[in-house]
Amino acid sequence: MTAYTATVTVRLKRGVLDPEAETTRRALERLGFELDGLRSMDRFEVDLEAADPAAAEERADEMAERLLANPTIHDYEVEVRER
Amino acid sequence: MTVTVVQFGGSNCDRDAVGALSHLGIDAERVWHEDGLPEDTTGIVLPGGFSYGDYLRAGAMAARSPVMAEVRAAAEDGVPVLGVCNGAQIGCETGLTDGAFTTNASARFQCENAYLRVENADTPWTRAYDEGDVLSVPIAHGEGRFEIGEERYERLDSEGRVLFRYCDADGNVTDDANPNGSRGNVAGVLGERDTVAVLMPHPERATLPDLGSTDGQGVLRGFEAVSNA
Numbered sequence: 047m048t049a050y051t052a053t054v055t056v057r058l059k060r061g062v063l064d065p066e067a068e069t070t071r072r073a074l075e076r077l078g079f080e081l082d083g084l085r086s087m088d089r090f091e092v093d094l095e096a097a098d099p100a101a102a103e104e105r106a107d108e109m110a111e112r113l114l115a116n117p118t119i120h121d122y123e124v125e126v127r128e129r
Numbered sequence: 130m131t132v133t134v135v136q137f138g139g140s141n142c143d144r145d146a147v148g149a150l151s152h153l154g155i156d157a158e159r160v161w162h163e164d165g166l167p168e169d170t171t172g173i174v175l176p177g178g179f180s181y182g183d184y185l186r187a188g189a190m191a192a193r194s195p196v197m198a199e200v201r202a203a204a205e206d207g208v209p210v211l212g213v214c215n216g217a218q219i220g221c222e223t224g225l226t227d228g229a230f231t232t233n234a235s236a237r238f239q240c241e242n243a244y245l246r247v248e249n250a251d252t253p254w255t256r257a258y259d260e261g262d263v264l265s266v267p268i269a270h271g272e273g274r275f276e277i278g279e280e281r282y283e284r285l286d287s288e289g290r291v292l293f294r295y296c297d298a299d300g301n302v303t304d305d306a307n308p309n310g311s312r313g314n315v316a317g318v319l320g321e322r323d324t325v326a327v328l329m330p331h332p333e334r335a336t337l338p339d340l341g342s343t344d345g346q347g348v349l350r351g352f353e354a355v356s357n358a
Contacts (some may be wrong), residue, residue: 062276063310065236113193116186116222118229119276 047095051129052106056115056122057087090114093129102126132157132172132352135200137191142177142213142333149336149345150174155352162196172209172352173200175216177269177331187230187272188218197223209253209324209352214270217317217327226320226327227285228277230270234310238271242342243308243330245316246296249289252323257347263300264293264344266330268308268316273329275311275318282312290319292326326351 058064064086071084092109096102106124115122132150136143136159143159150157157174160167181190191197197219204210204225212220218230233239242265250260258264277285285291294314297306307314309329317328332345 062231063234063274065232065234065310069236113185113189116189116229118221118227118278119231 047097048102049093049095049129050099050102050126052092052094052102053125053127054090054092054106054110054114054122055087055125056090056110056120057085058119059121062119088114099126099128130156130171131167131169132174133166133170134159134174134176135162135166135196136160136176137162137178137180137194139180139182140176140178140215142215142331143174145331146174146176146213146333149333150349150352152337153346153349153353155349162191162194165196166199166203170203170208173203173211175200175210175212175219175327176333177214177216180215180219183272186218186222188215188220188222191215191219192222201225204320204322204325207322207324210320210326211254211348211351212327213331213333214273214329217329218272220320220325220327225325226318227281227290228275228315228318230272230329231274231276232272233270233274233308238269239273239308240269241267241308243268243316244296244298244300244306245293245330246300246302248291248294249319251289252292252319252326253351254326254348255292255351257350261300263296263298264335265342266332266335266345267342268330270309270329273311274309275313275315275329277312285318286313290323291315292317292319293328293330
């Protein structure tokens with residue numbers, strides 16, 4: 047078994063309104079910053095042990111499917127590295 | 130023969146739900162989620178509130194708690210289930226109903242009165258009304274914007290599973306009357322069975338005459354047939 051950290055990034059699907067990001071963008075502009083856009087997303091770093099990177103990725107993928115993301119509104123990606 | 134109001138840590142409309150149901154002569158009791166559903170449960174309310182502090186997403190944690198497996202099984206057996214506000218979010222997160230309730234377009238918590246148009250009067254939850262009736266029912270939520278993919282929305286709509294839409298006082302479904310940016314102004318939907326329904330507005334806050342509107346009574350009366358059987 048090898049120790050891995052699986053990074054799960056959960057973001058809203060394209061086209062789904064993100065009012066929090068929009069509010070944050072406006073606040074940045076109020077502070078005088080110039081920007082063309084802003085997206086926010088959640089990142090989870092999951093420490094786990096698995097036989098190989100593929101097995102670690104598979105488990106993290108299922109975590110995203112079943113809890114970390116809501117497939118109705120979210121896309122997600124998983125990245126695995128040794129820790 | 131009792132409607133079980135499932136109380137999670139952070140539920141705060143559970144007492145109101147019991148009070149409103151009792152006012153209508155419907156036997157109801159609060160049950161702590163870890164105690165599971167009582168044997169004599171003939172209906173289930175998932176009440177409003179902020180279960181698990183809205184961690185991750187509103188309703189996400191409660192949806193994965195063991196009692197929800199029991200609620201899903203009961204729903205499949207035809208036991209009526211009503212999710213209100215946080216209970217609606219839990220219902221969607223559990224897959225009892227399609228779609229998701231997420232951050233209001235305003236990015237603000239909104240506590241105000243809303244008008245709802247009855248879209249389908251042929252359900253246990255709306256048989257006290259006629260299609261097109263306008264109800265005055267309060268909302269109180271920060272994450273009530275109904276989101277769903279285009280195809281799934283079309284299916285929901287064509288199958289008559291949209292229960293209520295936000296409208297103006299005259300029943301016009303307009304963008305201005307949409308408090309939270311919900312797709313299609315949807316305020317409440319049915320599950321696969323019409324015995325399962327969720328809505329963001331609070332019918333239990335529009336039941337007792339002392340609180341003003343009693344327009345929400347008909348929704349709670351959806352439990353009546355079974356609880357008095």
